[in-house]
Amino acid sequence: MISVVLLGAGNVATHLYKAFLKSETVSVVQWYNRTRASISSYANDVDITDSLDELKEADIYIIAVSDDSISQLSSDLPFSNRMVVHTSGSVAMHDLDKKNKIGVFYPLQTFSKTAEIEFSEVPICVEVYEKENLTLLKDLAKAVGCKPHKITTEQRQTLHLAAVFVNNFTNQLYRIGHEICETKNIEFKILHPLIEETAKKIQQMSPYMAQTGPAKRNDKKTIKRQLKLIEKEEHEAIYKLLAASIKKTHNLTSRPVTKK
Amino acid sequence: MISVVLLGAGNVATHLYKAFLKSETVSVVQWYNRTRASISSYANDVDITDSLDELKEADIYIIAVSDDSISQLSSDLPFSNRMVVHTSGSVAMHDLDKKNKIGVFYPLQTFSKTAEIEFSEVPICVEVYEKENLTLLKDLAKAVGCKPHKITTEQRQTLHLAAVFVNNFTNQLYRIGHEICETKNIEFKILHPLIEETAKKIQQMSPYMAQTGPAKRNDKKTIKRQLKLIEKEEHEAIYKLLAASIKKTHNLTSRPVTKK
Numbered sequence: 001m002i003s004v005v006l007l008g009a010g011n012v013a014t015h016l017y018k019a020f021l022k023s024e025t026v027s028v029v030q031w032y033n034r035t036r037a038s039i040s041s042y043a044n045d046v047d048i049t050d051s052l053d054e055l056k057e058a059d060i061y062i063i064a065v066s067d068d069s070i071s072q073l074s075s076d077l078p079f080s081n082r083m084v085v086h087t088s089g090s091v092a093m094h095d096l097d098k099k100n101k102i103g104v105f106y107p108l109q110t111f112s113k114t115a116e117i118e119f120s121e122v123p124i125c126v127e128v129y130e131k132e133n134l135t136l137l138k139d140l141a142k143a144v145g146c147k148p149h150k151i152t153t154e155q156r157q158t159l160h161l162a163a164v165f166v167n168n169f170t171n172q173l174y175r176i177g178h179e180i181c182e183t184k185n186i187e188f189k190i191l192h193p194l195i196e197e198t199a200k201k202i203q204q205m206s207p208y209m210a211q212t213g214p215a216k217r218n219d220k221k222t223i224k225r226q227l228k229l230i231e232k233e234e235h236e237a238i239y240k241l242l243a244a245s246i247k248k249t250h251n252l253t254s255r256p257v258t259k260k
Numbered sequence: 261m262i263s264v265v266l267l268g269a270g271n272v273a274t275h276l277y278k279a280f281l282k283s284e285t286v287s288v289v290q291w292y293n294r295t296r297a298s299i300s301s302y303a304n305d306v307d308i309t310d311s312l313d314e315l316k317e318a319d320i321y322i323i324a325v326s327d328d329s330i331s332q333l334s335s336d337l338p339f340s341n342r343m344v345v346h347t348s349g350s351v352a353m354h355d356l357d358k359k360n361k362i363g364v365f366y367p368l369q370t371f372s373k374t375a376e377i378e379f380s381e382v383p384i385c386v387e388v389y390e391k392e393n394l395t396l397l398k399d400l401a402k403a404v405g406c407k408p409h410k411i412t413t414e415q416r417q418t419l420h421l422a423a424v425f426v427n428n429f430t431n432q433l434y435r436i437g438h439e440i441c442e443t444k445n446i447e448f449k450i451l452h453p454l455i456e457e458t459a460k461k462i463q464q465m466s467p468y469m470a471q472t473g474p475a476k477r478n479d480k481k482t483i484k485r486q487l488k489l490i491e492k493e494e495h496e497a498i499y500k501l502l503a504a505s506i507k508k509t510h511n512l513t514s515r516p517v518t519k520k
């Protein structure tokens with residue numbers, strides 16, 4: 001049995017809590033948040049607190065608070081020599097106070113409180129300061145059905161950067177697709193199957209092989225027609241830059257596309 | 261029973277052929293391609309030809325050839341007053357020779373010969389010149405289990421533009437994620453669950469609501485750190501433009517992000 005104290009009550013902490021609850025080999029002995037109200041609805045199921053001085057003993061303390069507050073919170077912990085990890089993709093492990101045994105437990109997924117997640121499919125990137133603590137973090141990942149990946153700080157930060165491209169930036173392209181549809185009274189929903197298939201395709205072939213469309217075909221007529229159709233300057237800039245990027249990737253002419 | 265002659269043997273024609281084959285109310289009476297070799301493996305199952313003069317009679321002729329060749333091929337057809345459609349997202353319906361009854365049968369999906377598709381989930385955008393032919397196209401879509409959407413030329417071209425953003429450009433972001441992973445010897449596969457969840461999420465909430473990450477949080481420290489981590493100028497330009505786009509969408513400061 002691995003005992004855990006959760007610190008923070010945001011998207012990640014809430015999903016972790018639910019995943020731990022389902023596991024037979026993890027027990028959440030306490031849940032801390034500076035604002036008690038955010039976790040008070042769980043008071044019947046788990047010991048909750050808003051005071052660091054009341055923190056109970058546990059095998060692992062998981063700090064799942066905003067990136068900027070991780071370092072301070074780790075210093076404020078009123079104990080030493082225990083295992084303390086954060087869940088961030090970008091914060092350095094060494095930002096954690098070294099009075100404790102430190103590590104990272106980074107779930108590589110996008111969490112929102114409202115969207116359900118199949119937690120067992122989330123890759124967990126683990127990192128430790130002292131090698132002997134690796135097994136504990138790996139076991140914790142496995143206890144919730146996840147695959148642990150031992151990585152370095154640099155790899156984690158690189159993964160986080162890649163995640164920004166494939167998640168945040170991709171989502172912004174969906175947003176633009178939504179805006180474009182709205183200008184002509186088209187339901188965005190009609191694009192859902194295409195969006196899903198685009199995401200699925202790269203599990204069967206590389207994104208390089210999966211590419212199609214006017215830029216990949218270097219179909220100048222269609223590109224010109226589409227640039228004329230675009231109403232927002234911001235969309236036009238993104239179209240040009242990404243079309244040029246596709247051409248470059250596929251070794252097509254890199255002359256910039258113009259509207260005229 | 262709806263009888264169909266297919267013209268072309270690319271990604272779309274091949275997927276259409278397979279979908280029609282499964283349908284009990286569609287019969288492919290003939291398959292034409294200028295290059296016989298591409299379809300000769302189907303010769304046992306369907307009448308194949310590479311000669312327009314040999315084309316048989318059918319309810320619908322589906323021209324699924326490269327955009328640039330649609331107009332010419334429709335003029336070359338040695339008959340008139342029959343139903344002829346193309347499958348393109350961007351070519352105007354009026355590019356089809358009006359000696360025949362014309363229309364569009366545009367499957368809004370990304371097709372590659374190797375990737376299997378659940379065809380019944382493909383939205384079919386239909387358009388006709390003469391209203392009385394609409395039912396036939398709708399029936400053909402329904403015969404393969406698809407939902408037909410009656411749209412205008414302008415709406416179809418807008419949809420195609422939106423599709424370029426959510427499909428081709430998104431796929432290019434996947435490609436960049438792949439490149440970034442490779443520089444640090446990280447398996448791209450570890451991003452698959454994130455990519456799938458990002459695509460799934462917008463079926464539950466709008467892309468606007470689904471957005472997360474450093475740009476959405478206006479987290480300048482992380483953005484700076486990430487820009488430093490980027491090795492390719494091209495990736496940097498895309499990062500800056502899309503981060504700025506996210507900030508604009510969410511009404512955050514629009515000062516450009518700099519590397520220093």
Ligand SMILES: NC(=O)c1ccc[n+]([C@@H]2O[C@H](COP(=O)([O-])OP(=O)(O)OC[C@H]3O[C@@H](n4cnc5c(N)ncnc54)[C@H](OP(=O)(O)O)[C@@H]3O)[C@@H](O)[C@H]2O)c1
Nearest residue numbers: 008009010011012034035064065066067069087088110111
């Ligand atoms: N969301 C994701 O998709 C995701 C994915 C992987 C990793 N992560 C990482 O997981 C961590 C948590 O992210 P999240 O999305 O769950 O955050 P979130 O939903 O914004 O929640 C932030 C939590 O941090 C607490 N907090 C903020 N400032 C604090 C302070 N000064 N002292 C103590 N607590 C403070 C907040 O407490 P109050 O309730 O009192 O405001 C809240 O409970 C971050 O390191 C993030 O990078 C996030």
Ligand SMILES: NC(=O)c1ccc[n+]([C@@H]2O[C@H](COP(=O)([O-])OP(=O)(O)OC[C@H]3O[C@@H](n4cnc5c(N)ncnc54)[C@H](OP(=O)(O)O)[C@@H]3O)[C@@H](O)[C@H]2O)c1
Nearest residue numbers: 268269270271272294295324325326327329347348370371
């Ligand atoms: N791929 C997609 O994801 C997708 C999705 C929706 C709609 N569409 C549209 O569907 C249509 C076909 O696309 P595709 O991806 O299936 O194309 P494709 O895989 O590139 O195949 C093109 C086909 O067109 C034929 N062709 C090319 N030039 C020709 C000419 N001058 N005369 C006669 N035949 C010619 C080729 O014949 P050969 O075998 O002899 O070369 C080939 O059979 C296009 O209008 C496209 O915009 C495509």
